[in-house]
Amino acid sequence: MPGAFEGETVTRRRFMVGVANGAGALAAAAFTLPALAFAVGPVFSHEQWTWQPIGPSSDFPNDNFVTRVIQIQQGPLGAAGNVNNTLAYVRTRNPAIDTEPEDQYNHWIALSSRCMHLGCPVRWTPAAARFICPCHGGVYDIRGMVAGGPPVRPLDRFYTRFNHATGLVEVGPRYSVNSELRRFSPRYPGEPLDGIGQYLYPRQFAQPKPPPGVSQKK
Amino acid sequence: MPRLPAPPLPKGLRPRPKPPGDDNGAGVADTLDPLEAGVTAVDWIDERTSLTPVGRWLLFRKVPRGVNWYYTLGSATLFAFLNQAVTGVFLAMYYRPDASGGAYESVRYITTDAFLGQFVRGMHKWGASVMIILIFLHMGRVFFFGAYKYPRELTWIIGVVLLILTLAMGFTGYLLPLDQRAYWATVVGVNINAGGPFIGPYLSNFLFGGADFGATTLSRFYAIHMLIIPGAIVALIGAHLYLVTKLGITAPPWLKAEPEKQFQPETDV
Numbered sequence: 001m002p003g004a005f006e007g008e009t010v011t012r013r014r015f016m017v018g019v020a021n022g023a024g025a026l027a028a029a030a031f032t033l034p035a036l037a038f039a040v041g042p043v044f045s046h047e048q049w050t051w052q053p054i055g056p057s058s059d060f061p062n063d064n065f066v067t068r069v070i071q072i073q074q075g076p077l078g079a080a081g082n083v084n085n086t087l088a089y090v091r092t093r094n095p096a097i098d099t100e101p102e103d104q105y106n107h108w109i110a111l112s113s114r115c116m117h118l119g120c121p122v123r124w125t126p127a128a129a130r131f132i133c134p135c136h137g138g139v140y141d142i143r144g145m146v147a148g149g150p151p152v153r154p155l156d157r158f159y160t161r162f163n164h165a166t167g168l169v170e171v172g173p174r175y176s177v178n179s180e181l182r183r184f185s186p187r188y189p190g191e192p193l194d195g196i197g198q199y200l201y202p203r204q205f206a207q208p209k210p211p212p213g214v215s216q217k218k
Numbered sequence: 219m220p221r222l223p224a225p226p227l228p229k230g231l232r233p234r235p236k237p238p239g240d241d242n243g244a245g246v247a248d249t250l251d252p253l254e255a256g257v258t259a260v261d262w263i264d265e266r267t268s269l270t271p272v273g274r275w276l277l278f279r280k281v282p283r284g285v286n287w288y289y290t291l292g293s294a295t296l297f298a299f300l301n302q303a304v305t306g307v308f309l310a311m312y313y314r315p316d317a318s319g320g321a322y323e324s325v326r327y328i329t330t331d332a333f334l335g336q337f338v339r340g341m342h343k344w345g346a347s348v349m350i351i352l353i354f355l356h357m358g359r360v361f362f363f364g365a366y367k368y369p370r371e372l373t374w375i376i377g378v379v380l381l382i383l384t385l386a387m388g389f390t391g392y393l394l395p396l397d398q399r400a401y402w403a404t405v406v407g408v409n410i411n412a413g414g415p416f417i418g419p420y421l422s423n424f425l426f427g428g429a430d431f432g433a434t435t436l437s438r439f440y441a442i443h444m445l446i447i448p449g450a451i452v453a454l455i456g457a458h459l460y461l462v463t464k465l466g467i468t469a470p471p472w473l474k475a476e477p478e479k480q481f482q483p484e485t486d487v
Contacts, residue, residue, distance in 0.1 A: 039424075040424060042423065042424070042426075042427045042428045042434070043420050043423040043424050045428075047428055047429050047430075072429075072430045072431075072432065081317060081318030081319050082318075082319075083317050083318075083396075083401065083431055083432070083433075083435070083436075084431075084432060084433065086430075118405075118406045118409045118410060119405045119406055119408075119409040120402060120405070120406065121402075135402075135406070186429065187419070188408075188409050188412030188413075188418070188419055188422055189409045189412070190409055190410070190412060190413045191412060191413065191418075191419070200415040200416065201412075201415065201416075201418065201419055202416065202419065204419050204420065204423055204429060205423075206423045206428050206429040207429045208429070
């Protein structure tokens with residue numbers, strides 16, 4: 001590299017070009033990076049969840065479902081009308097059919113109506129004792145286990161608890177389950193949780209935290 | 219030299235009679251001829267920008283023998299995009315990206331109450347499908363005519379990016395009426411996104427603006443639909459057209475190349 005004098009490694013012209021380009025890049029980054037982070041922020045911010053009362057425990061039989069509309073909390077803007085609603089199918093835990101271990105958060109079984117194929121809303125059909133999805137024919141039994149069709153895992157669930165102060169059953173955050181009804185942090189529909197699937201689809205930062213004292217796989 | 223009779227012009231456009239008196243001021247009146255005003259304005263701009271050669275380079279270029287109607291599919295796609303841009307801009311004057319009911323209500327207003335609203339919304343809605351169909355026809359023409367080959371690979375690559383961006387426009391635009399079909403189609407679409415291993419769930423978090431469909435999902439899709447992607451599309455169409463103009467277009471493959479003239483040392487040297 002020829003310099004203006006002996007031993008010069010960077011010519012003045014090269015230095016000035018570098019300074020001009022660097023200043024331009026800095027100025028562009030000064031508005032681009034904050035704007036990008038602003039847009040991507042929701043991916044990394046935990047959503048809040050409040051426990052929502054859904055009625056006294058006598059409302060819920062143990063051999064059939066009762067529907068409850070609950071709100072998905074989202075961000076500081078909060079509820080946005082109907083788009084924030086989701087449906088839970090709730091029944092009392094029945095030891096004869098519910099073989100997963102019992103704890104303080106599953107005395108009532110609250111199943112999400114979201115199909116685990118691609119997220120359409122499933123409907124409980126009492127005559128068949130099955131959940132049936134209108135979109136692509138996913139079928140689930142009374143425990144939410146896949147009975148047929150394309151879904152890759154059982155229906156998502158919500159934590160439930162009994163509030164002794166109000167005497168009402170309350171619904172908490174969503175969680176996903178694998179085919180052994182083992183609890184996982186919430187996943188999107190279409191993401192299997194058995195075998196390699198639980199590693200292909202890692203935990204999301206945005207999903208609400210589980211209630212304290214729950215063993216839930218990440 | 220015989221002259222054509224002057225056309226019957228309205229009073230304001232007739233050439234001014236020469237002012238009385240001596241002829242020293244001749245020429246002043248000629249430069250004020252209102253018929254020449256347009257030409258003068260173009261000259262004024264051209265003198266300062268030299269845009270005329272650019273326009274000639276862009277529009278008056280040599281094309282190979284045998285070009286036919288299939289070569290107009292690219293222009294047709296461009297005009298479909300311009301239709302989407304113009305109708306979209308004016309739909310934005312009435313549309314309200316409000317997930318708590320305002321969006322649906324504003325689309326209902328456009329469709330049923332606003333003057334020509336149903337027509338303009340129809341142009342945007344059906345034009346979207348027309349644009350996608352034209353893109354695929356254009357792409358098929360380029361593929362089957364072999365026009366993607368050297369030196370036009372970059373034109374093809376930019377075209378594929380434009381196709382993907384247009385499909386993204388279709389996906390984000392589908393949510394905006396916020397009726398049942400729009401809502402559930404978007405839920406299913408974002409869940410399909412989440413099926414990509416490792417980054418899929420985060421991509422879906424980004425699209426939803428959180429873990430689930432929520433208050434900001436609609437405004438997010440609206441911003442992507444009307445600002446981010448259209449900007450990218452306009453820039454890439456510019457690059458696409460620049461390359462088309464610079465490289466020229468290919469002859470149809472069924473035309474035989476001109477037979478090479480044999481080099482004949484006796485006569486050519």
